Amino acid sequence: MRKQPEYGIGYSMGKIIAVANQKGGVGKTTTAINLASALALLKQNVLLIDCDPQGNTSSGLGIPNNAGTLYDVLVEKMAVEEVIKDTPLKTLKCIPSNPNLTAVEVEFISLPQREYYFLKYLSPLRGNYDFIFLDCPPSLSLITINALSAANSVLIPIQCEYYALEGLAQLLKTIKLVKQRSNPGLKIEGFLLTMFDRRNSLSFQIEAEVRKHFKDYTFKTVIPRNVRLSEAPSHGLPIFLYDDKCKGAEQYFQLAQELLDRQQRS
16 A cells, blocks of 8 residues: 555544545536535535536536636645635635646646645645535546545445446445555445435335445435426525525435534444
């Protein structure tokens, strides 16, 4: 196992959670935005980092991505504090992303300890936040490896649809390799069932399958398929500021409470 840099030893302050799934369209960014927002409403100080060059987390919170982004920290050496942006919620901050972030794959490829760059820049921030969320791109790229190497744990959204478990074995293999090579403390925070449709028997079949294989790791909370959840990002708002009475808002708030309960018990 490669020796982890000194700045990565210990996690006595804010918890870093990577939200990851190499499969796209599973509700990953929706989960990152709304779980982070729910925790902020529960009086937690939260930082959400958009690690996806598509920048959907940034736009979903109404944050411009044309000045001061994660790319500027990693490549242009801008101070990380300078790129932290306010969001519509007082205790939720965000580091945005844009398509420039794709260049990181090329910029980092020949660098030593290239999987530790996120850890290097995130470590000084941990004392300022209760939670730091890393919204990963839908691929097992160097950016995702950096996120997993910096995180305490990984939260894996799984959509309740056909092919839901496709690619999951590869993601779990990657998590195992990261534990062996760069982050021995990495844990699975949990599997989150998303896009659940009570009118569709397939949703119940997927839920049963996931709970059978990952019983102790699957969140009790299930996120439904919900039109209001789909609409909120186009308005640059988390669901709680768009429609806090909808079922999607209720379930993400419940998920945040479940996550906090887990932290208190651990």
